Amino acid sequence: xxxxxxxxxxxxxxxxxxxxxxxxxxxxxxxxxxxxxxxxxxxxxxxxxxxxxxxxxxxxxxxxxxxxxxxxxxxxxxxxxxxxxxxxxxxxxxxxxxxxxxxxxxxxxxxxxxxxxxxxxxxxxxxxxxxxxxxxxxxxxxxxxxxxxxxxxxxxxxxxxxxxxxxxxxxxxxxxxxxxxxxxxxxxxxxxxxxxxxxxxxxxxxxxxxxxxxxxxxxxxxxxxxxxxxxxxxxxxxxxxxxxxxxxxxxxxxxxxxxxxxxxxxxxxxxxxxxxxxxxxxxxxxxxxxxxxxx
Ligand SMILES: Cc1ncc(COP(=O)(O)O)c(C=O)c1O
Numbered sequence: 001x002x003x004x005x006x007x008x009x010x011x012x013x014x015x016x017x018x019x020x021x022x023x024x025x026x027x028x029x030x031x032x033x034x035x036x037x038x039x040x041x042x043x044x045x046x047x048x049x050x051x052x053x054x055x056x057x058x059x060x061x062x063x064x065x066x067x068x069x070x071x072x073x074x075x076x077x078x079x080x081x082x083x084x085x086x087x088x089x090x091x092x093x094x095x096x097x098x099x100x101x102x103x104x105x106x107x108x109x110x111x112x113x114x115x116x117x118x119x120x121x122x123x124x125x126x127x128x129x130x131x132x133x134x135x136x137x138x139x140x141x142x143x144x145x146x147x148x149x150x151x152x153x154x155x156x157x158x159x160x161x162x163x164x165x166x167x168x169x170x171x172x173x174x175x176x177x178x179x180x181x182x183x184x185x186x187x188x189x190x191x192x193x194x195x196x197x198x199x200x201x202x203x204x205x206x207x208x209x210x211x212x213x214x215x216x217x218x219x220x221x222x223x224x225x226x227x228x229x230x231x232x233x234x235x236x237x238x239x240x241x242x243x244x245x246x247x248x249x250x251x252x253x254x255x256x257x258x259x260x261x262x263x264x265x266x267x268x269x270x271x272x273x274x275x276x277x278x279x280x281x282x283x284x285x286x287x288x289x290x291x292x293x294x295x
Pocket of ligand 1: 187
């Protein structure tokens with residue numbers, strides 16, 4: 001991602017350097033908020049309704065009341081893209097619980113939930129990353145939402161993901177994969193993870209507490225449509241050792257081949273044929289969506 005060129009706060013547009021929210025905002029004080037990252041192609045926010053569904057379901061899990069009806073939020077996101085004037089962009093939509101005195105009690109809130117929308121030029125990984133594949137590291141960690149009612153919600157507290165990414169960058173790797181106490185690989189710090197073993201596509205199920213990745217869902221449906229067997233189970237070390245291919249998916253990265261996990265080379269150490277096929281299938285899905293989009 002990159003720096004935004006436009007910020008909307010509660011629907012009002014600001015240049016990023018002018019955009020301010022209160023220090024009493026609970027998003028700032030407690031990481032008490034939810035967010036979405038969308039990718040805009042040819043001026044159209046891809047998978048807009050799926051992102052809205054996930055955003056609103058994250059808010060519902062945190063019992064954050066919506067400040068506007070869904071349709072008004074949808075219009076606001078489309079309008080933010082239009083105002084940015086950008087054709088290829090990222091859009092980040094945030095909802096914090098709002099503002100009030102210090103303290104955890106939500107009954108003291110003085111404002112409705114606050115909306116902050118960022119739009120800026122998108123910066124996906126460079127073409128070499130797709131051509132050669134990237135390295136990732138394994139990271140053991142438990143996130144604030146793991147194993148509780150907020151599991152699977154996209155909450156603004158990404159502190160474990162930040163630490164995992166810091167470790168990955170120190171090791172010269174692109175991403176960190178979160179591993180649970182049973183040695184199962186769940187997902188990347190900010191991506192979904194897949195591997196291909198003996199012609200079967202394997203990725204952790206949502207029941208393992210991973211984010212319901214929107215790119216993940218599109219890739220799984222493209223794989224099923226192509227007749228590729230898919231297993232939703234969290235891969236373990238033996239799957240990694242026997243993997244022929246691996247890749248990450250996310251809104252910004254789309255489908256990014258993984259050729260190394262720690263010191264271990266995946267398969268032949270180059271992006272594989274299944275990964276390439278799914279990346280093309282995803283690109284076709286995106287293109288069709290953009291062609292057919294109407295607001
Ligand atoms: C923890 C996590 N998993 C997976 C993803 C990928 O989800 P999506 O494909 O919806 O961008 C993200 C994206 O931000 C993420 O933060």
